[in-house]
Amino acid sequence: MTSTLAEKSCTACRSGVPPLARETAEEYRREAPDWALLDEATRIERTYRFRNFAGAFGFVEHAAALAEAEGHHPGISFGWGYATVSKKIKGLHENDFIMATKLDRIANKINKSMSSSDISQRDV
Numbered sequence: 001m002t003s004t005l006a007e008k009s010c011t012a013c014r015s016g017v018p019p020l021a022r023e024t025a026e027e028y029r030r031e032a033p034d035w036a037l038l039d040e041a042t043r044i045e046r047t048y049r050f051r052n053f054a055g056a057f058g059f060v061e062h063a064a065a066l067a068e069a070e071g072h073h074p075g076i077s078f079g080w081g082y083a084t085v086s087k088k089i090k091g092l093h094e095n096d097f098i099m100a101t102k103l104d105r106i107a108n109k110i111n112k113s114m115s116s117s118d119i120s121q122r123d124v
Contacts, residue, residue, distance in 0.1 A: 005031045005094070006101035010070040019091020028092075032100035043088035044096055048107045053080045055114050062106045072099050083107075 005028065022041035029037050035046045050056045056078045063085065067073045072095045074087040085103060087096045
């Protein structure tokens with residue numbers, strides 16, 4: 001891996017491309033250490049925490065836009081203060097880790113902007 005995963009773009013999935021071996025998935029996961037490697041290294045998942053519902057919803061909106069732009073769509077569930085992202089379709093591929101690192105950046109940006117904001121829900 002010569003460049004960081006977050007600098008890459010997802011490539012179109014092609015049939016016949018085998019999923020990542022556990023060792024390769026673990027290597028890619030080093031760039032997304034907060035993600036859990038599950039189901040015998042065939043799925044990744046992370047739950048992000050936010051200060052409120054608006055933060056979680058904002059993350060989901062940005063994640064959806066990124067998924068459309070990259071042509072790579074994870075499963076997302078969310079509620080008050082959290083969003084869980086999971087990815088598995090016939091095993092893992094580099095694209096899954098590219099999305100993971102980009103989603104981490106989005107979540108960090110949202111949490112920083114919310115923590116620096118002096119506006120509370122009471123003030124709206």
